[in-house]
Amino acid sequence: MEKTVNNKAWFMVLPVLVLVAFSAVIPLMTVVNYSVQDTFGNNQFFWAGTEWFVDLLASERFTDALVRNLIFSFSILAIQIPLGIFIALCMPRKGWGVPVCLVLMALPLLVPWNVVGTIWQVFGRADIGLLGYVLNNIGIEYNYTQDPVAAWATVIIMDVWHWTSLVVLLCYAGLVSIPEAYYQAARIDGASKWAIFRFIQLPKMHRVLLIAVLLRFMDSFMIYTEPFVVTGGGPGNSTTFLSIDLVKMALGQFDLGPAAAMSLVYFLIILVFSWVFYTVMTNVGAEKPETKGE
Amino acid sequence: MANIELNHIRHAYMPNPQSKKDYALKEVHHTFEDGGAYALLGPSGCGKTTLLNIISGLLRPSEGDLLFDGVSVRDLPTEARNIAQVFQFPVVYDTMSVYDNLAFPLRNRGVEERVVDETVRHILNIIDLESKAHRKAQGLTADEKQKISLGRGLVRADVNAILFDEPLTVIDPHMKWVLRSQLKHLHKQFGYTMVYVTHDQTEALTFADKVVVMYEGEVVQIGTPNELFQRPQHTFVGYFIGSPGMNVVPCTLEGDGARIGEHVLPLNGIGRFGSGASLEVGVRPEFVSLRPSGEGLPIQVQGVEDVGRYRIVRAKLDDHDFHAIVMEGEEIPESPSAVISADNINLYADSWLVGREG
Numbered sequence: 001m002e003k004t005v006n007n008k009a010w011f012m013v014l015p016v017l018v019l020v021a022f023s024a025v026i027p028l029m030t031v032v033n034y035s036v037q038d039t040f041g042n043n044q045f046f047w048a049g050t051e052w053f054v055d056l057l058a059s060e061r062f063t064d065a066l067v068r069n070l071i072f073s074f075s076i077l078a079i080q081i082p083l084g085i086f087i088a089l090c091m092p093r094k095g096w097g098v099p100v101c102l103v104l105m106a107l108p109l110l111v112p113w114n115v116v117g118t119i120w121q122v123f124g125r126a127d128i129g130l131l132g133y134v135l136n137n138i139g140i141e142y143n144y145t146q147d148p149v150a151a152w153a154t155v156i157i158m159d160v161w162h163w164t165s166l167v168v169l170l171c172y173a174g175l176v177s178i179p180e181a182y183y184q185a186a187r188i189d190g191a192s193k194w195a196i197f198r199f200i201q202l203p204k205m206h207r208v209l210l211i212a213v214l215l216r217f218m219d220s221f222m223i224y225t226e227p228f229v230v231t232g233g234g235p236g237n238s239t240t241f242l243s244i245d246l247v248k249m250a251l252g253q254f255d256l257g258p259a260a261a262m263s264l265v266y267f268l269i270i271l272v273f274s275w276v277f278y279t280v281m282t283n284v285g286a287e288k289p290e291t292k293g294e
Numbered sequence: 295m296a297n298i299e300l301n302h303i304r305h306a307y308m309p310n311p312q313s314k315k316d317y318a319l320k321e322v323h324h325t326f327e328d329g330g331a332y333a334l335l336g337p338s339g340c341g342k343t344t345l346l347n348i349i350s351g352l353l354r355p356s357e358g359d360l361l362f363d364g365v366s367v368r369d370l371p372t373e374a375r376n377i378a379q380v381f382q383f384p385v386v387y388d389t390m391s392v393y394d395n396l397a398f399p400l401r402n403r404g405v406e407e408r409v410v411d412e413t414v415r416h417i418l419n420i421i422d423l424e425s426k427a428h429r430k431a432q433g434l435t436a437d438e439k440q441k442i443s444l445g446r447g448l449v450r451a452d453v454n455a456i457l458f459d460e461p462l463t464v465i466d467p468h469m470k471w472v473l474r475s476q477l478k479h480l481h482k483q484f485g486y487t488m489v490y491v492t493h494d495q496t497e498a499l500t501f502a503d504k505v506v507v508m509y510e511g512e513v514v515q516i517g518t519p520n521e522l523f524q525r526p527q528h529t530f531v532g533y534f535i536g537s538p539g540m541n542v543v544p545c546t547l548e549g550d551g552a553r554i555g556e557h558v559l560p561l562n563g564i565g566r567f568g569s570g571a572s573l574e575v576g577v578r579p580e581f582v583s584l585r586p587s588g589e590g591l592p593i594q595v596q597g598v599e600d601v602g603r604y605r606i607v608r609a610k611l612d613d614h615d616f617h618a619i620v621m622e623g624e625e626i627p628e629s630p631s632a633v634i635s636a637d638n639i640n641l642y643a644d645s646w647l648v649g650r651e652g
Contacts, residue, residue, distance in 0.1 A: 184352050185385040187372040189446060190402040199387045199398075 034260035052261035062262065064237065065245040066269070072241060073220040076159045080216055081209070083160070084167025089201070091172055102172075105165040113162075117229025120158040124150075124230070144231060148238035155227045155239055159220065167212045174205035210281045214274055221270055242266055296362040296454040296487065298326040298349060303358035305344055311356065319344045319355075320511040326455070328363075329485040331478070333502035335492060337534070341511040342491045346457050349489065350377045362454050378447040379457040383464060384439035386431040393418070393427040396445050403450075413449050420476060421445045436464045444473065448480065455487040462497065474501055495535050507531050523578070529645045532576045538606060538617045540576045542642070547573060552641070555612030557591050562636035564649030571643040579606070581638035582618035584626060590633035593618075598626065 035053070038046045056062050091101045111119070124144050126132040135142040144151040178200060186196045224243040227233065233240035233248075240248075246266065250259035305319040314320060319341040326332055334342045347353040348360065351372035360368050367375050378399075387395050396414045405413075418424045421441040426434065431442060440461065447456050458477075462470045478501060481488055492498050498505050499519040507515045507522065507530070514528040515521075526532035532540030545552035545559070552559045552575050559575060584593075584607065593609040593616055607618045607626060620626055641648050 179383070179385075181381045181383060181385050184347075184372075184379070185381060185443070185446075187352065188350065188377065188379045189399040190373045191398070192402065195398075195402065199389060203387075203389045 031260045031263050034256050035264055037257060039256050048257055052257045053265070056258060056261050056265060061237075061245065062265075065240055065242050068239070069221055069223075069241045072156070072159075072223070073217055075156055076163070076220050077213065077216055079156070079160050080164045080167050081213060084164050084212065085171050085205070085209075087164070087168045088171035088175055089197070091168070093176060102169070105168050105172075108162050108165050109169075111162070113225035114229050116158065116162050117226040120154060120161075120226070121230045124154050146235050148235055151231045151235060151239050154230060158226055158230065159223070162226070163216060163219070167216065170208040170212045171205050174208040175201060178204045206281075210278070213281065214277055217277060218270060218274060221273070297328045297364070298455055298487065298489075299361040299364070300324050300326075300345075300349075301359040301361060303345075303348060303355045303360065305341075305348060305353065305355045305357075317356075318511055319348070321358075322513055323358075324506070324513060324516065326487060326489060329487055331481050331488045331490070331501060331503050333490045333492060333498035333505045334508060335495060335498040335505050335534070336508035337493055340508045342493075342508055343459055345508070346379070346459055346489065346491050349455065350379045350457055351375045352379075376450070376452065376454050377457060378450055378453045378455075380443050380447040380459065380461045382460040384436060384443045386434075386439045386442050388430070388432040390431055391428050392423055392431055392434070392442055395431050395442050396449055399446055400449055413451070417445045417449050420448070420480070437466065437469055440464055441473070444477075451484070453486070455489060458488065458490040460492055461490075462492075470497075477501065495537075499535075507534065509534075525640065525647065526576065527647045529574060529576060529642050532578075532640070536578060536580075538579055540578050540640075541582070541611075541614075541616050542574050542576045543611055543614045543616065545573050545575050552639075554591065557612075559591065559634070559639065560636055561639060561641060564639075564641050574642045574645070576640040576642055577634050577638060579617040579619045582616075582632050582634055584618055584620060584630040585633050586627040587629050587631050590631035592629070592631050595626070595630065 036048055036050070038048045038051075040046075087105075091105075092098055108116075123129045124132045124142070126136050126143055132142055132144075141147070142150050144154045182200050182204075183196070186200060191199070222243055223241055224247070227239050227241060228244055228247075231239045233244045242262075243266075246259060246262055249255050249262065300322050303319065303322045304317050306317045308316055311317055322345060334345060336342050344353065348355045351367070351370060351374075355368070359366050362375070387398060390398065393414055396417055397410050400410045400413060415424075418427055421444060423438060423441055423445070426438070431439065434442070444461060447458070462473060465473060474497065477488070477490075480486065490498070490501050492501075499522075503518070504516060505519060505522055506513055507528075509528065509530040515526065515531045517525075517527075522531055522535050526535065526540060529540070529542050532542060543554055545554045547553070548558055550561050550563060552561055552573070554575070561575075591611055593611045595607055595609045597608045599606045599608065603622055605620045605622075605626070607620055609616045609618065609632075611632065616632070618632060
């Protein structure tokens with residue numbers, strides 16, 4: 001059957017295009033515009049070409065923040081994904097425990113980000129915070145405002161507390177969708193617990209895990225509010241991640257050109273990483289294309 | 295291989311069953327003989343799958359005992375019972391190859407790799423998937439996946455029994471026939487004890503030596519396909535087996551005859567068994583011959599269906615549905631009467647067959 005070509009259809013999608021233009025394309029283009037120019041007061045612009053990009057990629061400040069951010073993202077992924085799978089496996093599948101667990105799991109996700117930051121900021125204080133006070137009193141020195149290790153630990157544990165639930169809920173959704181017959185067959189086949197996990201549960205969670213990894217990577221790579229509230233990027237620059245650095249540059253120093261260049265590079269990095277993750281994870285375990293005439 | 299003895303087994307899915315109604319399985323007492331091919335036949339929800347899961351250990355019966363070769367296995371877990379079971383919907387391990395899927399039950403039990411290879415190749419040949427042995431199970435069709443499930447049920451040579459839970463539901467009709475003959479062939483070759491659950495009478499009658507008919511959680515009859523046809527022990531068996539099912543018409547006793555409306559059907563001696571219970575006579579449409587009015591019971595023809603080799607006459611007998619089968623070439627008289635030889639009449643009291651042995 002031949003496809004009908006009807007150009008009138010474009011009018012139908014026009015409203016969406018206009019909306020997307022206003023919400024995404026035009027703001028993005030403004031940033032592109034800033035990134036190639038130098039701005040002064042009174043809206044004076046001077047062409048700067050690729051200068052800001054060259055400066056940015058050569059600057060230690062940017063690469064340090066990038067490395068810190070990558071370490072942060074991979075650390076929380078390395079903790080949250082296995083932990084999330086583990087908790088999901090431990091959750092009950094039926095009975096009154098199900099709603100209780102689901103509500104408990106959903107709670108951290110419902111807390112606004114700056115409130116999460118504030119909770120941990122107070123929680124960790126050595127003078128009045130439960131955690132900080134207890135730790136210091138049992139002889140573990142803990143001060144996130146002065147010790148970079150303590151600051152990192154706080155930020156990572158806070159993120160794990162805040163977001164592991166998301167991984168749990170996604171994995172749980174994957175697990176409950178496995179028909180009972182699979183477990184029955186595994187028992188008939190004499191499969192061990194590990195084999196059941198490896199050959200039934202993990203493959204069935206594959207898709208939701210893909211979503212979990214992508215979401216958690218993007219979110220953690222863009223993290224701003226919580227560490228900003230707790231540590232403000234310190235001590236020194238030790239917890240200054242890309243977004244914190246970006247805000248400092250754009251709103252603190254009002255360097256719009258370099259900040260715009262950084263935004264674009266930042267955006268591209270997230271895009272590339274997400275694409276790589278997606279490609280790798282969809283190819284793992286996927287069927288190789290069938291050769292004809294087999 | 296083993297004798298499987300179900301000793302007064304009852305099962306309820308609720309914790310404190312009170313009345314008979316609460317039981318999904320009401321008292322089953324029966325032995326599956328070593329090496330027999332059995333079919334469990336009955337409508338959906340009659341307790342077939344429950345019974346099967348009790349044998350395999352996926353369910354623990356509320357009451358009664360289960361013995362393999364005289365040894366109680368009631369408290370043994372599935373893994374320890376050495377049972378193979380094939381489920382209604384294909385269960386395959388997606389990330390494994392077809393070969394590994396079949397090898398899985400053997401490897402889990404620590405079978406030597408050389409023996410694994412030999413067995414798996416043999417089974418691959420039987421289920422006709424040799425060419426796809428090293429493909430991942432994921433991309434296969436439903437047929438092929440179910441063949442893998444079947445194959446996994448067959449790889450272990452030493453199983454006590456192989457249980458099939460409507461395994462051919464998702465398979466297309468032509469393949470169904472092929473696989474069923476393969477199963478029968480395997481049964482003859484290796485003498486497995488096989489229990490085959492189905493709601494399809496053709497499947498049950500062609501597969502099994504003995505058919506166990508279940509209805510509302512009870513076994514209503516166990517017998518050869520012929521016994522089920524000739525002497526249904528329960529009106530349900532009469533309805534369920536045969537197409538169309540048996541004619542069952544309420545009657546009252548009059549001497550040694552059954553009175554249906556204004557007419558009396560001679561019962562040849564079995565009438566004396568009918569007590570005060572609600573009585574019915576059952577007659578297979580195959581045993582009804584139609585004559586011009588005068589002899590037998592007058593019926594009002596409502597319609598005739600031609601199904602090829604024979605015609606089905608749909609009629610009313612004293613306001614009850616009544617079917618008769620007329621072979622090709624035979625005439626259907628105008629305003630006919632149904633003539634039935636007394637041997638082919640079954641008498642039911644409260645739905646159960648009375649009189650006549652066997």
